[in-house]
Amino acid sequence: MAGSSVSWSERAVRLLRRMNSFYSAGSSRCQCWHFSVGGMEVGLVPPAVLKQLRRFPEVFSFKEEKRLELNPGLASYHDRSSAVDRVLQRLREEERFTCLQGWRDEKYEVMPQFSDPPLMCMERAATSLFGVKRYGVHVNGFTRQPDGQLAMWVARRSLSKQTYPGLLDNMVAGGIGSQKGIRDTLIKECAEEASIPECIAAAARPVGTVSYTYEDGEGVFAECQFVFDLEVSSDFSPSVGDGEVHQFYLWPIEKVKDALVTEEFKQNCALVVLDFLIRHSYLHPDTEPNYLELVVGLHRPL
Amino acid sequence: MAGSSVSWSERAVRLLRRMNSFYSAGSSRCQCWHFSVGGMEVGLVPPAVLKQLRRFPEVFSFKEEKRLELNPGLASYHDRSSAVDRVLQRLREEERFTCLQGWRDEKYEVMPQFSDPPLMCMERAATSLFGVKRYGVHVNGFTRQPDGQLAMWVARRSLSKQTYPGLLDNMVAGGIGSQKGIRDTLIKECAEEASIPECIAAAARPVGTVSYTYEDGEGVFAECQFVFDLEVSSDFSPSVGDGEVHQFYLWPIEKVKDALVTEEFKQNCALVVLDFLIRHSYLHPDTEPNYLELVVGLHRPL
16 A cells, blocks of 8 residues: 555655545535525534534524534624634634644634635634635745756755645745735745745736645535745745744756655645646646546636 | 636636536536437437437337437347438438438548447437537647747638538547548548648547536437647648638737627637636636636547
8 A cells, every 4th residue: 555666656646635624425515504694604613613612602603504604793893803803713722623722822713715805714724623714825836857857846844844844845835824925925935935025926927726625534625725826036045034943945847747656745835836737737647547636626616 | 707807817717608508507418318229328319309319119129217219129230220320310301300411421430438439420400409418629729920929710601501601610630430530530521621641630639528418408418529739830721621610810918808709709619718827827827717617628528
């Protein structure tokens, strides 16, 4: 089963299936309740979370057909956000969910689709408990070498980072916080994580999205990463900024390709690299047997 | 509803929804029967087709749970293909389905997934009656202009072409017939349709897939196009080859962008251009409100 006997292609497919585990047979999907705020569906809540939320009837109403409603009396962005925050603080104090021990004091917007007006905001660490969609920006940093081949900048996450310490990551990546734009997030994260000045970061080009939904013991992760390619000159190097990154490496694409299907790579970042490999013709549909499944698995609806 | 009052973005979303109509509420999806050959599911058959197939119990067995099986006694590729062909010829003579009047004498392979061994082949014009997956190659031909902007080669289909006469199309596109590879199809179609010599066509780069499923009165169209980008020099022009194309145009990207959401563009080719616009940064997620929905809609599972 394990080790080098499994082909790269098969490992890549397994990676995508893991990152879309919420859609697989045996997931909690059909036991989840539809979470709505202001009459609009914004998430899916797994059974273990529902059990805790029943303790707060002043905030959550349990309706027919597996519908969990935020109390309609909470009519404003502020009131909804505050009421849910009080519940989450309580659950955090009671140590009900591991993810809440990673409280970040960082808010994400809650809305049906990315372009919709936000209905409330929620602590980032809690969003998986409600299956609320999360959005981020990921940047493929690369240089073109004299022989025309590309080399990619890969980050190793800080060994003391709260989530996924020491794993390989894209050159720059970050979540889109409340009231933040995509380009603004990109410029800010480039500066903070990799010391990339705005005049260089501004050349990053939007090239699509990678979207997937997985679940684990901490809930449902429905995520969309807005993907950018940033070609930098061979005399430029990113450098460690705010301490989120341990070290940057400039690797030949083939080395990155090999690494992305290993446990050393943070999995959603591996998907972003896989999308890069496809767009930049490092995979060919005549020789990559799972080509279509890979492309489709990178772009699942949220 | 119509005309210039509808934004480009809204028109693009509507295009994608039309091309994925099989997934929309009100489609025939839940009335379709699962078509299996040799124990493997290869298609979905709509009610109007099922009614006709009941007349051929020596070829098709109707099972529980909406399963339509090709008679297991038809055990070889050849026997299966011949038996179904005889049924289709009969239905064609009886003029039961409009699509069969467009008989092409061109076979497509039938298999669960593209990389699986084919179980049988089927007349191209009949595949939609069984919701059999169809695969093709589409080539975005473009040149880089002195100012760095791209211009794209667009084909107008022959006015006498059987399907979609006179509509706008990608520079080169063609279905992948039985026993044909992807690259082979690309080289062949480049030569036949656009008089592009192999030395130029060989520079085409695989950049992903576009996949969608729609239905109309002629059945279920579950299609995957393998997408290639082919940058040609500004002193090269494609020219009309076998008569499939009426004329080629070299248009600024903005003109192609406007055209793709009109009825003048063949819709699946418009999707291929839309994917090009996204990969080449002609849309930005901060300003294109439906960015995620567009990306996802271009890459639906088959």
